[in-house]
Amino acid sequence: xxxxxxxxxxxxxxxxxxxxxxxxxxxxxxxxxxxxxxxxxxxxxxxxxxxxxxxxxxxxxxxxxxxxxxxxxxxxxxxxxxxxxxxxxxxxxxxxxxxxxxxxxxxxxxxxxxxxxxxxxxxxxxxxxxxxxxxxxxxxxxxxxxxxxxxxxxxxxxxxxxxxxxxxxxxxxxxxxxxxxxxxxxxxxxxxxxxxxxxxxxxxxxxxxxxxxxxxxxxxxxxxxxxxxxxxxxxxxxxxxxxxxxxxxxxxxxxxxxxxxxxxxxxxxxxxxxxxxxxxxxxxxxxxxxxxxxxxxxxxxxxxxxxxxxxxxxxxxxxxxxxxxxxxxxxxxxxxxxxxxxxxxxxxxxxxxxxxxxxxxxxxxxxxxxxxxxxxxxxxxxxxxxxxxxxxxxxxxxxxxxxx
Numbered sequence: 001x002x003x004x005x006x007x008x009x010x011x012x013x014x015x016x017x018x019x020x021x022x023x024x025x026x027x028x029x030x031x032x033x034x035x036x037x038x039x040x041x042x043x044x045x046x047x048x049x050x051x052x053x054x055x056x057x058x059x060x061x062x063x064x065x066x067x068x069x070x071x072x073x074x075x076x077x078x079x080x081x082x083x084x085x086x087x088x089x090x091x092x093x094x095x096x097x098x099x100x101x102x103x104x105x106x107x108x109x110x111x112x113x114x115x116x117x118x119x120x121x122x123x124x125x126x127x128x129x130x131x132x133x134x135x136x137x138x139x140x141x142x143x144x145x146x147x148x149x150x151x152x153x154x155x156x157x158x159x160x161x162x163x164x165x166x167x168x169x170x171x172x173x174x175x176x177x178x179x180x181x182x183x184x185x186x187x188x189x190x191x192x193x194x195x196x197x198x199x200x201x202x203x204x205x206x207x208x209x210x211x212x213x214x215x216x217x218x219x220x221x222x223x224x225x226x227x228x229x230x231x232x233x234x235x236x237x238x239x240x241x242x243x244x245x246x247x248x249x250x251x252x253x254x255x256x257x258x259x260x261x262x263x264x265x266x267x268x269x270x271x272x273x274x275x276x277x278x279x280x281x282x283x284x285x286x287x288x289x290x291x292x293x294x295x296x297x298x299x300x301x302x303x304x305x306x307x308x309x310x311x312x313x314x315x316x317x318x319x320x321x322x323x324x325x326x327x328x329x330x331x332x333x334x335x336x337x338x339x340x341x342x343x344x345x346x347x348x349x350x351x352x353x354x355x356x357x358x359x360x361x362x363x364x365x366x367x368x369x370x371x372x373x374x375x376x377x378x379x380x381x382x383x384x385x386x387x388x389x390x391x392x393x394x395x396x397x398x399x400x401x402x403x404x
Contacts, residue, residue, distance in 0.1 A: 004155065004241075005066060007248040009084040013240050014233075017177040022158060024237040025250050026086040028065075029117030032079040032096060037108030046103065051077055051110070054101045058112075059092055080117070089116055120254075121235050124228070127257040134259075142185060143264025147227045148220040149178075149234075150262070152254040156213045158241045168192065169215050178219045181233060182226015186263050188218040195278045196271075220263040231257070 007013075013023040034051055048069055056064060064081045071078040083092055096114035103110065127146040131137050139145040159169035159177070171187050178184060190196045221227045240250040261267045 004249040004251040005082075007084075007240055007250050008065075010240065010242065010248045012085050012087075013242075013248075014237075016180065016233075016239075020158070020162070020173060020177060021242045021244075022177055023240040023242060023248075024233065025240040027117070027119060027236050027238050027252070028083045028086050028089055029119075030081050030083075030089060030092060030096075030114055031070075031117050032081055032112065032114045034077045034079070034101065035111045035113075036075055036077065037106065037110065044105075046106070048072060048077055050103060051101065052079065054103070055079065055081075055096065055112070058099060058101075059095045062088060062091065062095075064092075119236055122231075122255075122257055124231075130257075130259055137261070141264060142220065143258070143261050143267060145224070146257055147185070147222075147224060148218055148258035148263050149227065149230055150216070150218055150256045150258045152216040152256075153214050153251065154217060154239070154253055155241070155251060156215050158239070159215075167213070169217070174217055174219065178230060181221070181230035183222045184219060184226075185222045186218075186220040186268075188263060189215060190217075191215045193275070195275045195282075198278060218258060218262050220258075227257075231255070 007025065010023070010025065013025045016022040016024050032055060034055070036046055039045065052067060052069070056067065062083070065084050067079060067081045069077060070080040081092070083089060093114050093116065096112050099112045101110040101112060131139055131144075131146055137144045154169065156169045157167045159173045160167050161170045161173060164170075169189055169192070171189055171192070174187050174189065175184050178187075219230070221230065234253075234255045238250050238252045240248055242248040
């Protein structure tokens with residue numbers, strides 16, 4: 001779907017749901033074809049941009065809201081233009097259709113054809129003939145008759161609950177918006193069903209060219225009159241959103257009648273059964289994941305314990321090794337101390353023995369000195385006695401001689 005465009009003039013907008021700022025605005029598109037002449041000179045080409053600028057100049061005081069090239073060939077250029085209001089379409093067509101363009105440097109003129117854009121929208125004849133001719137439809141049953149509208153390209157943000165902080169569309173808002181046309185029997189927003197993508201193999205999260213998330217929805221009315229009223233209201237219209245600031249944007253929405261029995265009781269029941277199976281399968285997967293997770297956690301716990309044991313064993317070995325190393329160091333230290341002590345004791349013993357030897361020598365010398373003294377004394381004593389004896393004999397002789 002095309003991106004949302006800014007709306008400068010919302011005078012033709014019709015209220016859809018004012019509380020959510022939603023309106024319907026007429027589609028004001030036109031298709032413009034410019035026939036190109038045969039280029040006779042090689043290497044010469046016609047500028048698409050120049051042709052577009054000439055078209056913009058041909059509408060005089062008016063302006064296109066958007067003008068883009070939808071197809072370009074050697075024979076023609078097709079443009080898709082849009083204006084602000086439906087009332088301007090005829091004025092634009094009058095300025096463009098049947099007119100010609102003269103480009104600088106080209107002698108041939110370019111013919112312009114313009115027509116109102118043909119909107120791809122089903123008619124009452126389309127759905128009446130489809131349900132009448134379909135062999136597998138029972139028009140007495142809901143969902144198998146023209147009662148369900150299929151909408152594609154609805155902006156999610158526009159249908160989100162106010163003040164919810166979410167940009168997901170809400171079935172409650174969808175019902176509130178479309179109940180304007182009649183009592184609603186059922187709605188379905190596939191993207192809100194987490195199992196739908198797996199059930200259908202489709203991706204319901206789609207983006208517009210502007211990067212906004214869009215969604216598709218089914219709206220089923222109780223009465224055929226509500227369906228008719230809604231289809232007539234949506235025909236030739238695009239969806240417009242007006243914010244609290246008064247600024248408005250609009251986008252094209254694809255509208256069709258449901259031909260797939262999407263909201264028939266049988267289809268709803270089938271989806272419920274499929275959803276139930278998927279839920280059970282998901283529960284089984286979750287249970288399997290839980291068991292696998294528990295097994296993984298047990299394995300991790302065992303590995304953790306094993307690592308702890310290994311770490312404790314390594315720590316024990318490290319401590320044992322450290323103890324042995326310390327013991328060896330202590331033993332070495334003890335041996336060194338013992339050797340040192342023995343050496344010190346040997347030195348002390350040696351010193352003591354030397355001291356004893358010296359003392360013994362001193363004692364011996366003293367004894368010898370004493371013996372010498374005693375001997376000398378004895379000798380002196382004897383010499384004295386001898387001397388006294390000699391003196392006595394001398395004296396005695398002398399006395400004798402005197403007597404003579």
